[in-house]
Amino acid sequence: MQADALLSQDELDFIQDMQHSPHLNLSDPMSGLLLNGDRKLKDLLTRLVADQQVTLLAHYNNQQLSFPLQLVEDEFHALHLHLGSPDIFEDGPTLRPWRLSLDSPVELLDGQDQPSGLWVRDISFKGVLLELRGLAEAPPEFNLRFAAEGVQPIAIRGALRRSIGPRLAAYDLSRSLPVQTERLREYILQAHRRAHPDLHTQVSR
Structure with missing residues (x-):
């Protein structure tokens, strides 16, 4: 460590640990939806979510999880797609x-x-x-x-x-x-x- 360093190695380690602490994340990283692919497709999906109710449907062990897609505006006024809390259904003769x-x-x-x-x-x-x-x-x-x-x-x-x-x-x-x-x-x-x-x-x- 250089003599003129502002922070000790222990202090640097502490700051890095704080930055990676899940308790400091204000938004759930799993709630964001990263879209790769055609720009037109992403624009279409964004417009649909803005105007209609759009959900992401998953099947697991005779259950359906329906995640609503939501548009969220960040501090820079950019819009991002986020997953809301899912509705969970049981498969069967009737979906309940x-x-x-x-x-x-x-x-x-x-x-x-x-x-x-x-x-x-x-x-x-x-x-x-x-x-x-x-x-x-x-x-x-x-x-x-x-x-x-x-x-x-x-x-x-x-x-x-x-x-x-x-x-x-x-x-x-x-x-x-x-x-x-x-x-x-x-x-x-x-x-x-x-x-x-x-x-x-x-x-x-």
Whole structure:
């Protein structure tokens, strides 16, 4: 090391470690989409994403992952294609959203954190299966909060789709606010990562 160097080798190593720390990356490197190939094709895809809903579809072990493509503007006002959180579906006679079955049911809470008597058994980004405890019948609709362990409560609005015996009911969640639906979609994605670590480990390489 030269005597007039401004930084020691230890300080340089520390700065390099900080630059490569994943915690300092403000955007997820996996969310960016690098397009190589014909310029006209890239321009066409960019125009389609700007005007229409465009998705990237992948199949894995009888499941479909549908990634929305989004245009994101950087600090230099350049537009980039990014992948949003995917919708995950199960293949079968009918395509249905992938459902997370909770190990222990979670009770929905009202705005004052009071119990509702409605307990989440299975949940997807589009619907939820509830267990009724202490209620005579399933309410036709609800506006409550899903407070799973480790996440901030997610506000969901449900409309009764059907009752399943005296204690179970299925609800549609399409009336939830878009920002809350996105939070629920992200929660489902994290659960899918835990359930299928082999898939997500391969994707992250």
